[in-house]
Amino acid sequence: MTTLNLKALLPAMSMAVVLTTTAIAQDIPNIPSEVTLFKNVMVFDGVNDGLNDVDVLVVKNKIHKIAEGIPESGTWEVQVQTGGSKRLPDPVGGIDGYSFTIQTERGIETKEVEVNVIDGGGRTLMPGLIDSHVHVNMYKDGTIPGLQDTTWEEIGARSAAFAQEMLAMGFTTVRDMCGAHGGLRAVIDEGSLPGPRIYSSGACLSQTGGHGDWGIAGQRKNESNLERLEITRLVDGPAEVLHGARRNFALGANYLKIMVSGGVTSIKDPIYQSAFTDAEIAAAVEVAGDMDSYVAMHVFMDSDLSRALDLGVKVVDHGLTITEPTMQKLVEKGAFFSPNLTALAPEALEHPMHQDPTFPPTAKFLWLRKNSEQLFDLVRKYKPKMVFDSDYVLLTGVPYRQSMDFTKAFMAREFGNLWALQMMTSNGGELAALTGRGNPYPEGKLGVIEEGAYADILIVDGNPLEDITAIGAVDTWFDAEPRGQDVPSIRVIMKDGKFYKNTLN
Numbered sequence: 128m129t130t131l132n133l134k135a136l137l138p139a140m141s142m143a144v145v146l147t148t149t150a151i152a153q154d155i156p157n158i159p160s161e162v163t164l165f166k167n168v169m170v171f172d173g174v175n176d177g178l179n180d181v182d183v184l185v186v187k188n189k190i191h192k193i194a195e196g197i198p199e200s201g202t203w204e205v206q207v208q209t210g211g212s213k214r215l216p217d218p219v220g221g222i223d224g225y226s227f228t229i230q231t232e233r234g235i236e237t238k239e240v241e242v243n244v245i246d247g248g249g250r251t252l253m254p255g256l257i258d259s260h261v262h263v264n265m266y267k268d269g270t271i272p273g274l275q276d277t278t279w280e281e282i283g284a285r286s287a288a289f290a291q292e293m294l295a296m297g298f299t300t301v302r303d304m305c306g307a308h309g310g311l312r313a314v315i316d317e318g319s320l321p322g323p324r325i326y327s328s329g330a331c332l333s334q335t336g337g338h339g340d341w342g343i344a345g346q347r348k349n350e351s352n353l354e355r356l357e358i359t360r361l362v363d364g365p366a367e368v369l370h371g372a373r374r375n376f377a378l379g380a381n382y383l384k385i386m387v388s389g390g391v392t393s394i395k396d397p398i399y400q401s402a403f404t405d406a407e408i409a410a411a412v413e414v415a416g417d418m419d420s421y422v423a424m425h426v427f428m429d430s431d432l433s434r435a436l437d438l439g440v441k442v443v444d445h446g447l448t449i450t451e452p453t454m455q456k457l458v459e460k461g462a463f464f465s466p467n468l469t470a471l472a473p474e475a476l477e478h479p480m481h482q483d484p485t486f487p488p489t490a491k492f493l494w495l496r497k498n499s500e501q502l503f504d505l506v507r508k509y510k511p512k513m514v515f516d517s518d519y520v521l522l523t524g525v526p527y528r529q530s531m532d533f534t535k536a537f538m539a540r541e542f543g544n545l546w547a548l549q550m551m552t553s554n555g556g557e558l559a560a561l562t563g564r565g566n567p568y569p570e571g572k573l574g575v576i577e578e579g580a581y582a583d584i585l586i587v588d589g590n591p592l593e594d595i596t597a598i599g600a601v602d603t604w605f606d607a608e609p610r611g612q613d614v615p616s617i618r619v620i621m622k623d624g625k626f627y628k629n630t631l632n
């Protein structure tokens with residue numbers, strides 16, 4: 128078993144820009160400096176069933192052109208502002224590589240660039256994966272009280288390890304659901320750390336004694352370590368919700384997460400707890416609306432789910448006891464459903480955490496399983512907008528990888544490969560865009576292979592529409608063969624137009 132270091136895979140393909148004029152590169156805005164042409168690939172676009180035999184041209188960090196037989200050299204006029212392009216007649220004698228004519232303040236200038244041609248060998252090219260419920264700050268074995276005994280330094284380093292782990296699994300975008308603000312995103316986006324794009328909720332907002340109240344017995348509000356680190360925030364009353372929500376956005380959050388009923392892993396809150404008053408929920412919705420974004424909720428109880436939808440919450444995380452009328456409402460309102468369904472898999476009973484029946488979370492977990500037997504049928508009947516959502520906490524290394532690989536397989540087992548893949552790609556991209564004008568990645572779509580979308584791309588062995596193991600899925604959980612960080616069937620990982628892995632050839 129080997130563990131691949133993503134940094135060692137990074138060197139990849141930084142493309143030299145060959146200037147054909149005497150202009151200095153820094154003087155000219157937006158010169159395409161990296162051009163990659165994927166040929167001999169079958170494309171799954173993240174939305175439609177079936178694969179298309181087309182080439183994909185990436186310029187800088189966007190998918191620039193998708194067509195049959197894109198030439199390996201030629202002259203293209205690039206509209207830098209819009210990303211559009213038009214092929215120009217080849218100059219006499221032709222050129223080796225691509226040249227781009229660019230409108231600058233000094234007029235039209237022509238640049239030649241080398242093209243990095245990738246022969247996919249007939250494999251599947253598809254969007255990078257999106258996990259819409261992760262916890263970057265909780266990549267540590269143990270229990271939530273254990274997180275109270277840690278430092279910002281350890282949490283930061285663990286977040287970095289988590290980011291590399293996720294990217295190595297093919298996840299080019301993740302949505303953090305408690306505690307990430309803008310810091311990890313900034314480090315990754317500046318290129319200092321390999322990792323996925325990060326959407327972040329900021330500190331999760333919980334009432335005292337709610338699912339986000341992780342202080343040990345005797346600690347008061349603002350006294351616990353995870354509150355000081357602003358991973359969770361206790362807010363009681365609309366005024367505190369307003370302040371906490373606004374502070375989250377000020378620290379770099381892209382949306383809000385509120386705890387609207389009790390949870391499994393937390394100790395103080397019974398699962399049936401109805402959390403936050405309507406006025407408190409409305410305060411969070413108002414702040415998110417002011418930022419052109421949305422509120423997501425942790426919820427298990429149907430009645431709380433229903434009232435929060437009425438108050439304008441747009442994303443339902445968990446929601447396992449949902450009833451048919453509430454599912455109808457959820458679909459009518461166009462809300463997203465992120466239910467973390469592996470909690471209901473038969474294999475979940477083998478989870479190491481749930482082997483001790485006296486452990487309080489185990490009792491809650493078993494109660495939930497018993498009260499959510501209707502869920503799969505409701506999902507199949509109403510087809511809500513679902514996203515892929517792993518939600519593993521307090522798990523690292525091999526058991527974490529086994530859980531992630533199983534989650535990919537379980538969603539395909541229950542809902543078919545196409546829908547599972549849509550959850551992991553285009554649906555996740557649609558949810559990411561719900562962050563509105565505060566979207567940290569506003570220039571293109573995520574989770575799709577289409578012109579103008581961000582160049583977040585995988586090439587995998589085989590066709591995942593027919594065989595989900597192509598993306599590293601494994602249909603057993605804790606019995607699965609342990610693996611290192613690398614997923615061998617994922618041969619190419621490109622994010623934002625840069626290669627992080629290429630094991631073709």
Ligand SMILES: [Zn+2]
Pocket residue numbers: 260261262304518
């Ligand atoms: Zn979670």
